[in-house]
Structures are given as structure tokens and as C-alpha cells.
Amino acid sequence: MPEICRDSFRELWLPDFEFDHPDGECVRSVRCLVAWELRSGRKIQMWEDEFGPTCPYNISRESCVISFALDAELSCHQFLGWGFPEYAIDLRVEFLRATNTSPPPPKEKGKGWGSLLQALTYYGLDPIDAVVKQQMRALVIRGGPYTADERKEILDYCECDVRSASRLLRVMIKRGDLHFDRRLIYALFRGHYMKAVTRMEFTGVPIDLERYDRLTNRWDLIKMKLIETLGKSFGVYDETGSFSRKRFAWYLNKRGWGWPMHESGQLDMRDKTFEMMAEIHSELEPLRQLDYCLGKLKLRELYVGRDGFNRCWLAPYASRTSRNQPSNSHFIFGPAVWLRDFLIQPKPGWGLCYLDWRGQELAIAAGGSGDVALMEACASDDPHLHFGKQAGLIPSWATAETHPREREQLKVLGLAVQYGLKYRSLSLRIDQPDIVGRELLRLHRKVYRRFWEWSDNRVSRALLSTEQRTVFDWLLRFKEPPKINSVRNFYCQANGAEMMRCACCFAMEAGIELCAPVHDGFLIQAPLDRLDNDVACMRACMARASRVILRGFELRSDAHVFRYPERYSDPKGRGRFMLETILKFL
Secondary structure, three states: OOOOHHHHOOOEEEEEEEEEEOOOOOOEEEEEEEEEEOOOOEEEEHHHHOOOOOOOOEEEEEEEEEEHHHHHHHHHHHHHHOOOOOEEEEEHHHHHHHOEEEEOOOOOOOOOOOOHHHHHHHHHOOOOOOHHHHHHHHHHHHHOOOOOHHHHHHHHHHHHHHHHHHHHHHHHHOOOOOOOOOOHHHHHHHHHHHHHHHHHHHHHHEOOOHHHHHHOOOOHHHHHHHHHHHHHHHOOOOEEEEEEEHHHHHHHHHHOOOEEEEEOEEEOHHHHHHHHHHOHHHHHHHHHHHHHHHHOHHHOOOEEEEEEEEEEOOOOOOOOOOOOOOOOOOOOOOOHHHHHHHHHHOOOOEEEEEEEOOOOOHHHHHHOOOOOHHHHHHHOOHHHHHHHHHOHHHHHHHHOOOOHHHHHHHHHHHHHHHHOOHHHHHHHHHHHHHHHHHHHHHHHHHOOHHHHHHHHHHHHHHHHOOOEEOOOEEEEEEEOOOOHHHHHHEEEEEEHHHHHHHHHHHHHHOOEEEEEEOOEEEEEEEEOHHHHHHHHHHHHHHHHHHHHHOOOOOOOEEEEEEEEOOOOOOOOOOOOOHHHHHHHHH
């Protein structure tokens, strides 16, 4: 790829639109546009009745479009049929990269980090008055007809956002938080991914509206039924229907099960911990789903459009490892697995396919370290069993059917050791004595010696340089000594996110209709007569993305196809019990 820098572009455009975008819907109307060209000083102001079929500013290869929250502006391009700019930069994403530290920057109460107001305040620039901003947004959403004074107010407010973005751009370049040299290619890649995000936010996930209405109308009654039946069977809910940690501790002690604890001595009840322990003790999975349904599932906050599609902001680059973090309340692929199976269904004449990489994190560790033995395991049909054979723990003919218990233990080991899990934590997770966890870790270090040398070296380099980077230059800086496990975790998680973005961009360029990213997988849709071809094309895009990130090492993928009238079903069947229970109540 040729080197791209500031001088590669004849024009630098900063546009801003005011538009109406209801929750769960596509953009409904675009009120106005203000755009500045930074080199020549040219300015454009247009009202909605002045828009034509083509973009009034240059979006060709000789121009770069720069905006804060680029997907908002691109959604207006999509609505107006203008097409996307060839090159674009999202100042919000670059701001998130520049402030991506451990510990993270302080957040406003109740708000995430990354708004234009926060960015202006962070760099010492005069922020826009929040009250004025709220008033102007309400005026835009209200709709016309507008008086001449109201039009002028809206255009002035729109231009104020452009002026703020212009000042923000200059200070970010001056402070080195946005590079306009050979490193600009990474910012342009992040901007390119925002086009794919815009497409996914426009498409959305197809929902069975009739089922959704039935469920929301009876949800309060169903929750009462769940407490009366499932809640009583576990005995961990008190008389008010609240989860009791004391009763849960009795439940665990009665079965002789260990559980991770906080330093305070309290049980660790985080979602991630509960999910991990439910994998060890399958009896806990219905209780985990019940606890989420009763405590955190806000069914009426799910964004569903009138056309029967779940659309929400995908929150790109929101996590420290740069993964998407859409709201669990608004996004159908939140933690309530059964809800996906209950509601997701392709529209008539269409099909869906869920695709994900096989053992992505393990394969990233293998490709990054160049460990031949680990690569060999990743290329096998079952990497976890393959390690058992390499270490002499199971016979060479062993399968998941003949050695299910051993495979589960080896799976926990394979996923956990990348993050420096100690033998006691490992023993707890596999429900074995400490000596078993210690021996498994010793064998893993022996079989995958090169991986461990590479992993330890990465930790040392991160501690010395006080930062970590991905292959496409996503950056995490340390303000204080980090946790070693977090350092080990960053490489696989963050480069997994880069791989996902690569695959999204390839798929968008190939014309595949992406519905949503799902951590390290994707949901796509296509007409039934094109579905098989699009699935094959998507798998090729995923394989190509893995080769790009891992320097030629290719990951395989799995595809789960659902043709109308079939419904989406979780490949692991995790929500089946709760789904069957809910269906009985309905």
C-alpha cells in the first residue's frame, strides 16, 4: 500500500449534519449540513430542501473527510444516497485512543467517556453549553415547519460543532494524538471501519415483532412465575423475590463447591465470574440466566424499529482493548442468550448466518508467538484434546465423546493460561486439587515453551515501555503498574478486535449485508437464493483477515445457517432451558 500522509490530500473536509434518528430506526430526516474545507477556507451551508443527489463536498480519493462520531455523519450520507467518502477519520475514535489508559480517565457520573464535550474539556478548549445543545437537539427532533430565526439558530448550532471539531483537530495534531505522517494510515483504517459500523447500524438484526409484543406485554407476570418456580427450586431467593448471597453461599456449601471471592471476603458475583462457574457446574446455568432476567434484563429498553429490526449504536472502540461495547439493554446480543433464540428470525425470503472463528484467542497467541506446537494444535479439529495428546495426558485416539471430562479441563486450561492464571485459580475452575492445576501448568509450559517465552517477553516489554500496541497501532498506556494478567490478556483481545474490523471491512467491500458484530463473530443476512454464496464469501473474508493480522497464519471459521421460517438458535445451546421455560409461561 502506498504511503499516505497529509500531503496526499488536496482537500480536508469537516462536515456536520443535524438530523432526526429515533431509537431503533434508521435516520428519518436530515435537517441541514455545514461543512468546512480546511485548506481553502471554503464553507458550505445547506438546508434540507437544498440537498441534491450528489454530495456537495469532495469525497473522492483526493479528499479526506474528518468528523467527530463519524458514523453519525455517514448515516446521513446513507439516507441521502451520497455514498461514503473514500478516506475518512473519526476524531472520537482518535480521542479514545489518545486517552486509552490504565486506570482509565475519570468519567462523568452516569456517562461513558468519549463525547465531544468531554474531548473539548480534556484538551482545555471551551466546550459547548450542554443545556444549549440539548435545546437545539430537541428543536431538530421536533421537525418543521421552521421559522427563519429557527433555521438560523439550527445552522449556527451546526456550525458551532464544525468549529469545535476544527479546533479539536488542530490541538490533537499539535499534541501528537493524531499523526498526519506515515502513521496516518492507521487512523484511516479506523475511519474505514466506521463505514462498516454505519452499514451494520443501518441494517440491524431481524426481530419477530409479534413475539416481542407478546413478551413485553406479559413480562412482569412472567418474572413472578420465574421466581415462584425456578427461584424456589434453587432456594436462593428471599421472600421479597431478591437474590440472597447468604442463601447462595449455603447452596454452594451444601454441594461442596468453591467460588471466587473478593478481597473483602464477599462472593464474586460479577457476570463474567458467574458465567465461568456455570461452565464448570452446568447446574448453575439456569440460575445464572434467571438472575440476569430478574435483575438486569430491561426488556422494554430493547431498541426495535417499526420494520422489525433491532438497531442501536454499536459503541465502536469503547473498550480498552478497542472492542465494540453496545448497550446490553438496547442490543439483542446482550447477555440474555435465550432472548436471541426467542426473537431473532430472518424475514420471509431471507436467511441468516452466524459465523465465528474457531479458537480465535488461542490462534492469535499461536500466530503471534510463532510456536509450532501451538499452531499444530490450532490447526487440529480440537486444540484442547490435541494438547492433551501432545502432553501425554490422554491417548492418541481420544475424542470428546470418549474423554469429555478431560476435554473440559483442558479447555479451561487452554483459555486461561494465556492470561497468566495461577495454579490455585485453575484448580478452582476445574474443580480439582491444587496439585492437578500445578501439574497441568507445568506441562503447558513444557509443550508450548516458545509461546511462554514470547508471552513473558511481551509482559516485560510492556512494563518497561509503559504501553501496549496492536498490529494496527491501537494504544494502551499505563499510568501505574498494571496487573500482569491484564497485560497478557491485551494482545489476544485487542488483536482479535483488529481481526474483526478487518473482516468487517472486507465484507463491506464484497457487498455482504452485515447485521451485527458479536464479539469475535458476525451475523449476516442475504436473500435465500444468495445465502450460500454470501456465507462462503464471508468465510473467505474472515480467513483473509486472520492472515493479515497473524502474518499469514490462517484461522478457520464455523457457520450456522438459518433459513426462513427457521429461527436463530445459539450454537452452544446455552439459552435452551430458559427459552423452554418462557415458552411454557407464554
